[in-house]
Amino acid sequence: PETSIGLIGLGTMGAALALNIAEKGFPIAVWNRTGDVTRRFHAAAGPLAERIVPTESLAELVAAIAPPRAIILMVPAGQAVDDQIAALAPLLSPEDLVIDAGNANFHDTNRRAASGLPMRFLGMGVSGGEEGARHGPAIMGGGARADWDRIAPVMEAIAARAEDGTPCATWMGEAGAGHFVKTVHNGIEYADMQMIAETYGLMRDGLGMASPAIGETFAAWNEGVLRSYLIEISAAVARAGDPATGAPMLDVILDTAGQKGTGRWTAIEAQHLATPVPVIEAAVMARNVSARIDERRAGEARFGSGPQRLAVELASLEAALIAGKILCYAQGFAMIEIAGRAFGWHLDLPAIARVWRAGCIIRSAMLNDMATALAEDSARNLVLAPFFAERLQSAVPALRRIVAQSVLHGHALPALATGLGWFDLMRTSRGTANMIQAQRDFFGAHGFDRLDGRDDHDGPWKMGGESSTVTAAR
Ligand code: NDP
Structure with a gap:
């Protein structure tokens, strides 16, 4: 089938997400590092198998997706994500979109977003475990708003729905905002x-x-x-x-x-x-x-x-x-x-x-x-x-x-x-940090503000300092 979506990493979360996407009517191409996993996944997909395109290499995956592509990464956070982005880079065009849907550290997502990647990039938090991924996760998107809008119809279709019917898939903000909220x-x-x-x-x-x-x-x-x-x-x-x-x-x-x-x-x-x-x-x-x-x-x-x-x-x-x-x-x-x-x-x-x-x-x-x-x-x-x-x-x-x-x-x-x-x-307006401030001023001349607003920021230990310092030292 003609597809514009791909997914890499058919582990617990990736497999469930791919089935969810196929079930909601979106054909999807999939690839997994270990080829056996892809074949077993496809064989076990039942009637959904006809909307799933199993592929044996990254090049085959990319070729199976019509541009502009959206490729979801569901691999362990960290190096595996950087490696996959690097491997995809020569195969993709600038308008193609890579979506890191793992539990990335949002600082990594910020870094990737700012690193001048040769493709579009979103960082997306997905919550709900395997069951959620399969039947309706909560999705927290981060990156350029226009990139989110491109894939929002798919994400809203696969997401959980609140009691009032609103899909739980929302753009949170730029760069690492989605992974931060997750x-x-x-x-x-x-x-x-x-x-x-x-x-x-x-x-x-x-x-x-x-x-x-x-x-x-x-x-x-x-x-x-x-x-x-x-x-x-x-x-x-x-x-x-x-x-x-x-x-x-x-x-x-x-x-x-x-x-x-x-x-x-x-x-x-x-x-x-x-x-x-x-x-x-x-x-x-x-x-x-x-x-x-x-x-x-x-x-x-x-x-x-x-x-x-x-x-x-x-x-x-x-x-x-x-x-x-x-x-x-x-x-x-x-x-x-x-x-x-x-x-x-x-x-x-x-x-x-x-x-x-x-x-x-x-x-x-x-x-x-x-x-x-x-x-x-x-x-x-x-x-x-x-x-x-x-x-x-x-x-x-x-x-x-x-x-x-x-x-x-x-x-x-x-x-x-x-x-x-x-x-x-x-619920305490008069706390005890006045003691901390006095101590800091005593040993480090940090100064303090007074409750009465007087323009005098040092304690008497500064003025006649000798005696109090000596007492403390004894
Ligand atoms: P799994 O261990 O079940 O699956 C990991 C997948 O990533 C496998 O398909 C594996 O392929 C692939 N993979 C591992 N290392 C690499 C690599 N270096 N390069 C390419 N592919 C690789 O993990 P999960 O599905 O549980 O988790 C995936 C992501 O989702 C993680 O970031 C996780 O934190 C996040 N997440 C997990 C949740 C959960 O409840 N499990 C909930 C929300 C987010 P292979 O078959 O070849 O080993």
Whole structure:
């Protein structure tokens, strides 16, 4: 069949995306480094095989696509993407478009976009895992608007649809903007998962609940404010039994979490931008601690047997998670707002909340309300939007009780507790950085501003400095 689209890399994501594209009526040419994979993919494509053109070489792939071409790369982020671009370069014309749909670091996408490639180039974040790629992912495009417009009909056709029917495929901004938004999405995903795991831990170790009962609780929460894909699958995994032993599945899974790095990238980038995302940082930290299982075992042997039983209401736990989630998303959206200004992208925050409403891992009912609140004023922190301020006012007392009880009984809640800590900082107009400023002025003559506005920026330790310095030195 006549096609203008190609795809390179028939792994988990590429194969699913190619089938999705073919299913929506767009013929597509495909190529994979290992030829066997291409042949097996085509043979297993069923009735969709007639819209798929399998090819045996890059040259054959390019020849099979009518210009101007659009070629999607679904290969591991990093060197493989640079290698594929280099291999395609001599085969393509300047109007052909290469779309990196992997989980690229957005700095790499910025670099590629600025490197004078001999073809058009888009960086596109795709969320939703294999299932999403096959039946409807959330798609975050980045690059020249005109290039996005060229492939938007295909992306909108294959993307998930929000409840109001809007396709979750949106142009985010120039260059690496799409991959940046996907990165923050993954950071929020880490945080969301960590907070859910923390409530799971409180139910398991604090309340002594068995896994199926925990599953019932998550399922009930999924009917309320917390309705989301991650709560839904948490209910499913907690209810599942191990076919091999009959034990609850969760009870036989080793408690060390893997990661591919996108959560870490979010935390690192937030530090570069000096924007606080402590809940995401705590989630990355918790995964790192989880991997050190030998040290944790030694720690338990030396310092006692971990968390103790406690009494908390399940309703308080639900409210605590609602509060934690709002705080985490408020941090994530604030980071996006800052980054948009820092990188000159004019990111549209309500559009980002909308594109996350379906198809992606963090899809949730709450994103609807977030889109509405951000549309009122996207520069205002989400915690100050009236809708969420009210919700926080009713949920934070529960978060505070849960965190306090957990601390007293030795439960680690790194994400929920740090969310609360950030919130308390955010509602304190007279903080403690006056002490930091005084210290900095004392040892480094950095100066400070005064509350009373007087034009006097140094402390008395400068004027009669000797005595205070000597006292400190003793
Ligand atoms: P897989 O490992 O399943 O597939 C990788 C594909 O890339 C294979 O087709 C492989 O070909 C090909 N490939 C690997 N190295 C090279 C290379 N050096 N040159 C050319 N082709 C190469 O990965 P996924 O499909 O899971 O991931 C692909 C991208 O999508 C990654 O960037 C990933 O981070 C991202 N992603 C993954 C998600 C997921 O849930 N899995 C979700 C969202 C994004 P071969 O058969 O020859 O090995």
